[in-house]
Every structure is written in structure tokens, then in C-alpha cells.
Amino acid sequence: MVARMPDSTSPRKGRPGRPRSAEADRAILDATRAALVDVGWGKLTMGEVAARAGVAKTTLYRRWANKNELVVDAVAVLFDELELPDRGCLKADIEGVVLQFGALLARPETKTALMAVVAESTTDDALRERIRSAIVDRQKRLVVLGRERAQQRGELPPDSPGTEGALAAGQAIGLIFDVIAGAIIHRTLVSSEPVDPAWAQNFATLLLTGLVGLG
Amino acid sequence: MVARMPDSTSPRKGRPGRPRSAEADRAILDATRAALVDVGWGKLTMGEVAARAGVAKTTLYRRWANKNELVVDAVAVLFDELELPDRGCLKADIEGVVLQFGALLARPETKTALMAVVAESTTDDALRERIRSAIVDRQKRLVVLGRERAQQRGELPPDSPGTEGALAAGQAIGLIFDVIAGAIIHRTLVSSEPVDPAWAQNFATLLLTGLVGLG
DNA sequence: CTCTTACGCTACGACCCGTAGCGTAACTGG
DNA sequence: CCAGTTACGCTACGGGTCGTAGCGTAAGAG
Incomplete structure (x- = not known):
């Protein structure tokens, strides 16, 4: 397992390159909660969260390793x-x-x-x-x-x-x-x-x- | 959704045809508990339960509609x-x-x-x-x-x-x-x-x- | 012996997973 | 202004699971 982003809250300031989009963070967490209301945990998929948030699925995986950690933060x-x-x-x-x-x-x-x-x-x-x-x-x-x-x-x-x-x-x-x-x-x-x-x-x-x- | 077996406990006595195998019932429930110990809920699959129980996957679906109901009974x-x-x-x-x-x-x-x-x-x-x-x-x-x-x-x-x-x-x-x-x-x-x-x-x-x- | 139901097996389309690769966008430091 | 670095959206992919259908066979009921 390659070292992955431990959490999405660290601002990682002073680092070169394009920064993470704070709007995407918020949109993803909002979409996660909304999707939970509609489909519940069992049928919640990363793809659907990404679609609701207006974000690519890969963007989710750059921040959270799996569904569990995403939902905890949400x-x-x-x-x-x-x-x-x-x-x-x-x-x-x-x-x-x-x-x-x-x-x-x-x-x-x-x-x-x-x-x-x-x-x-x-x-x-x-x-x-x-x-x-x-x-x-x-x-x-x-x-x-x-x-x-x-x-x-x-x-x-x-x-x-x-x-x-x-x-x-x-x-x-x-x-x-x-x-x-x-x-x-x-x-x-x-x-x-x-x-x-x-x-x-x-x-x-x-x-x-x-x-x-x-x- | 076609009417499905409501539960596996009813003996359905006096009914023609081959009866349900009580051994299969027990083997499936035991296998479910064993699999839960090994892989947990999230990675528990119907296919693995069937394989552990020495039973065809279709036999599981004849008794329980999905993973949830199976695990409740188990x-x-x-x-x-x-x-x-x-x-x-x-x-x-x-x-x-x-x-x-x-x-x-x-x-x-x-x-x-x-x-x-x-x-x-x-x-x-x-x-x-x-x-x-x-x-x-x-x-x-x-x-x-x-x-x-x-x-x-x-x-x-x-x-x-x-x-x-x-x-x-x-x-x-x-x-x-x-x-x-x-x-x-x-x-x-x-x-x-x-x-x-x-x-x-x-x-x-x-x-x-x-x-x-x-x- | 026939009828009915359960069983094991195989195959299948559908869906989701998690990753790789690409071109592009955004921000930093020289 | 210009490299360098990182994030983004998009596409595509192999691998896995789901739940069902179809078949031939096994096992009780009448």
C-alpha cells in the first residue's frame, strides 16, 4: 500500500503545485451525506458520490482511501x-x-x-x-x-x-x-x-x- | 419482486416435493459466522459463504434474499x-x-x-x-x-x-x-x-x- | 410411478471497485 | 516570465461480486 493522504484537513501550506480545492472537499462531503439519505450505506458507491459532487471519481480516491474513511469525515x-x-x-x-x-x-x-x-x-x-x-x-x-x-x-x-x-x-x-x-x-x-x-x-x-x- | 421464501425456519410440512436440507441450513449459518470472523462484514460475499458451506450459491438465494437477512439469522x-x-x-x-x-x-x-x-x-x-x-x-x-x-x-x-x-x-x-x-x-x-x-x-x-x- | 420441489452446476449481463495514463489547470519559486 | 510541481477531469481497464436463468439430477409425497 503506497503512502496515501492521511486526511483531507491538512492544508499542506507552503507546498508547490496546485492546491487542493476546498470547494471540492465541501462538495464531496455534502454529496456523501445526501447520498446516504437517499440510498443508505449498503448501496452507497464512490461513483455516485463523485457524480453528485460534480467531481471525478479519481478526485475522491486522492483524498480518501475508501468509503469508510470518507463517511467518517462526512x-x-x-x-x-x-x-x-x-x-x-x-x-x-x-x-x-x-x-x-x-x-x-x-x-x-x-x-x-x-x-x-x-x-x-x-x-x-x-x-x-x-x-x-x-x-x-x-x-x-x-x-x-x-x-x-x-x-x-x-x-x-x-x-x-x-x-x-x-x-x-x-x-x-x-x-x-x-x-x-x-x-x-x-x-x-x-x-x-x-x-x-x-x-x-x-x-x-x-x-x-x-x-x-x-x- | 417474486414472492420469496420469507424465512428458512418454517418446515413447510405436508408439502410435496423434495424437502429443504436441514444440514444445508446449518452448514450455511455456521459458514456465515465463520466467514464473519475471518473477513468481517464488508468483505463477506455470498459466494464465499456458499463455498465454505459446501453448497451452491443458488441454494443460499433460495433461502435468503440477501446478505442482510442471512446474517441476522446466523x-x-x-x-x-x-x-x-x-x-x-x-x-x-x-x-x-x-x-x-x-x-x-x-x-x-x-x-x-x-x-x-x-x-x-x-x-x-x-x-x-x-x-x-x-x-x-x-x-x-x-x-x-x-x-x-x-x-x-x-x-x-x-x-x-x-x-x-x-x-x-x-x-x-x-x-x-x-x-x-x-x-x-x-x-x-x-x-x-x-x-x-x-x-x-x-x-x-x-x-x-x-x-x-x-x- | 408421476408430480413436485430442492439441489448442484454453469453461464451470464450488470454493476462497482480501484488504478493507470493522459492532457490540462493552478500555484510556487527562481 | 518560466520551469517545476501538484491537482483536476476524463477515459479505459482487469478483477470481483451480484442476482438470475437454465439445465439435468436427487429426493420425498400421493
């Missing part, structure tokens, strides 16, 4: 829309981010692409790293921020490195992230039911008070 | 291994089933196939129904059983249809199932970290006592 930017506005208390913060994430996953291009590349990543280490750095790790910031806010409000105990039975902060963040993201993904994609305000409220209650609090 | 049986032995208390029951589900998802044929068919199901209603009936709904029994046991032990309040703010039993079961299955799937496939006893214990603690209990 979808990753959508996740940066997520925010965590301060709604006053931990429960409201949780409900807010759950609804945002739910709305993002409700979009057809997101749901069909995310699970597909995750599936491919189980037999492709490079792809798994790309997903982790481009999507997952970037969104853990929401958990970190929400946790810090709750600790400042006194809703959660502060980090206690020496306490018996306490969890290291990093482990706790990873656990919480898996629970929140996993539950939303599972409800949306597997159970195929909506993440609406009522569900978000029930989920936040469960997360805060545990199973007993569900009533 | 993987579905694995989920029936899950059990819920009575370990005395709710926390231990949760940890037990979490570890079982984690071990199941750690198997390469499971992880690579489950997410792939879920991804395809976002643009294929029939496939989504097949997944729901063959996999998801069958496993909700574990949540129902564990909940009933905990209620009999007095660890959880009984179903209270009229109580203010209480959740209907069906909604609670769906919520709990999404949280448990989603968290395990997310940790295994997205975070790609193991579901080991320590994690299972932390997760069970979170589920029982809520975020505050994490310390």
Missing part, C-alpha cells in the same frame, strides 16, 4: 453541533444534551452512517482510531463539562482520589458516556423509537436516582 | 444463549447478565454483524422488523424476569399503575433494556474496551444508586 462534523447550555441543574442539563443527541441521531444520514462505520471498525483498527479521534473523544467534553458544573453546584461529590470504593474520574466519565450515548443509540437505532422529552426525562431520572427512583 | 441464535440465573440480589443479577452480554458481544462474529445489520436496517423496514423479532424482543425477557425477581425480594417497588409520576411497566422495561444493552454495546464497539467484572460492578452500582452513588 458525518464527524455533524457531532460538533452538540452543546451543553447551562440549564441550572444537573437533571435539566442531562435532558438537554440527551434531546440534542437524540435529534442528531434521528437524522437519516447520521444513523445509517454511524453504525455502518462502527461495524466496519471491528475489523479495521485504523478506522476505529479515526472514529475515536474524530467523533467519540471530541464529545466526551460534554460529560466532563456537565460533571464539573454539577460538582460546583454541589449536586455531585467532588473528585476524591483516595476514597475507598470511589471511581477514578476518568473511569467515571467513560462509564457515564457509554451509558448515555449507548442508551440513546440503542433506543433510536435498535428499538427505533423516538428520543422525545418524556423519554429524556425518564432517562435522566433513572440516571440520577437509580432503578428504585423509577417507581 | 447471529440471532447466539443471543438465545443468554440466561439469568438467580444470584440472590438484584445487583448480582445485573452484573451476571451484563457479563454474559459483554462476552457475547466480544465474539468477533457478533460484534461485526450486529452493528452492520442495524445500520442496514435504517433504510430497510423489513430488516428492522426481522431484527426486532429475532433478537431484540426475545431478550427483553431477561429484563422482565430480573425485574419480577427484584420486586418479589422487595428490592424494587411493585408495579403501581395509578401512582403519580410512576412509569408504566412496559415503558420502564423498554428504558432499562435500552440503557443496559446500549451501554454494553457502546463500551464494546465504540469505546472498544472490555466488559469485565470491575466494569460490570461499576455499571450495576450506577444503575441502582444513580450518579451520586458513583462517588
